[in-house]
Amino acid sequence: MTGFVTLLQKELLRFFKVSLQTILAPIVATLLYLLIFFHVLSAHVEVYPDIAYTQFLIPGLIMMAIVQNAFANSSSSLIQSKMSGNIVFVLLSPLSYQEIFFAYILASVVRGLVVGTGVLLITLFFFEIPLHYPQWAILFAVIGSSMLGALGLLAGISAEKVDQMAAFQNFIILPLTLLSGVFYTVQSLPAIWQHFSQLNPFFYVIDGFRYGFLGVSEVSPYTSLFVVTICFLLIALITIQVLKTGYKLRN
């Protein structure tokens, strides 16, 4: 247990020591999104009856920040350790591959939740946000960030260069999160885009999380939970297998 706790502490310290970049910057970026879309769209869009656009937007933005930061945490930690070579200290140690997996994932979850909580606390000063089912919100925040933490770990292990990592982040993670219904309801889209959106696992993460706040959602929260859990388990199994075989890490 000590080994796992130490690696977790190390991973937490790693991002807390540069919290300006890892916590504050994403909070500010998310608030900027909020500011812009609030001004441009709040007067024009009604997504659900009796729910203000900001009340719809804010939970989506929070979840987007959570998943993006969860991914950024494990992926950047891994790729930096690989590039600088200090991953060797983890690889030489008797840490089991499960311990390595869970330590990285948990650190990602913490980073995601810290950023998400930061955004939530600040927005609460300015907007009234309902919170119907906090347990659902927390559940989706945890599973969603775990899923992205695992994906980040997998990407960090597979990527050989920093630019491959950046490509993965910019061409896959960013579009999938931006097109997941953070700013609009999927139901408002043309049929073909609705169809594509339903293939996007991030849609279910956001929709389920939003259900916790608003008490309404586009699909049943149980469906979302099912989809997100299956996705997480799938990515986790692949990542654990990759760690077990030593793919790309223990040539």
Added chain:
Amino acid sequence: MTQAIKVRKLCKYYGNVRALADIDLDIDQGEFFALLGPNGAGKTTLISIIAGLSHASSGFVSVMGHDVTTQYQDARRMLGVVPQELVFDPFFTVRETLRIQSGYYGIRHNDDWIDEIIHHLDLSDKAQTNMRALSGGMKRRVLVAQALVHKPPVIILDEPTAGVDVALRQALWRFIRRLNRNGHTIILTTHYLEEAELLCNRVAMLKQGSIVTLDSIQNLISDCTHQSLRLRLSSATLPAELHEQLISYSDGYHLLRINSFFEIAAVLNKLRDSGLQVLEMKIIQSDLEEVFVNIMQHDEAGSI
């Protein structure tokens, strides 16, 4: 007694390239062992497999009796490795680095031992310094310290003194020697052959992924070479009776093979009888470097 390191029929391929071929190696507990060989001979590959940083293509490796694949956690607890590259985590200070490293090995409160290592490696006034701010030599010391936090019975040093100044090199060896005296098994790779000769009791020489020689330093030096005599004479022609002892003649210097110091007098007598004068004379003692060069060249000739 369980061997510190046991390697059987170890092979490693990178694609079609054979990095290690059928390595068999036993290193006993308490040995001070050197792995020598030119660059690319497979030293680091062998060390990586022992340390679990790389998987063998086939064969068996154990550390203190623990299989490095099936009992990897036990095997890694027995082993401290000082990597060749100067790697460090720029987020942490020296002390934080060592505490984290202890934690990886399941050790919680290790400050007494950390203080002791830091003291012996002369790092005490750098303990609170960030790793980034350390010089290369200091980083090297921290790497050694990291390998020792869990008091491993077997310590592997992969070219620990490459690019390190003389003072640190000597301090490092004093410390490593003390560890060896206290019962730790030490395995090192080095390019400085005099270092291996000075410190180690047994040597394996690797070439192109195979062990070409495995013996004690004394045996190697006494078996493989002899002393030689370097002479500058008043004439370039050597008396006929000395021809069979001649190793080489270049730049006006004759190099003669002698099997013992007693032969020196005989050589000088023969020279005097031929009316030659000795202008310069030097006795060249064989050392590991000579053995090394001989073995590497001999093997090359044999393989053609």
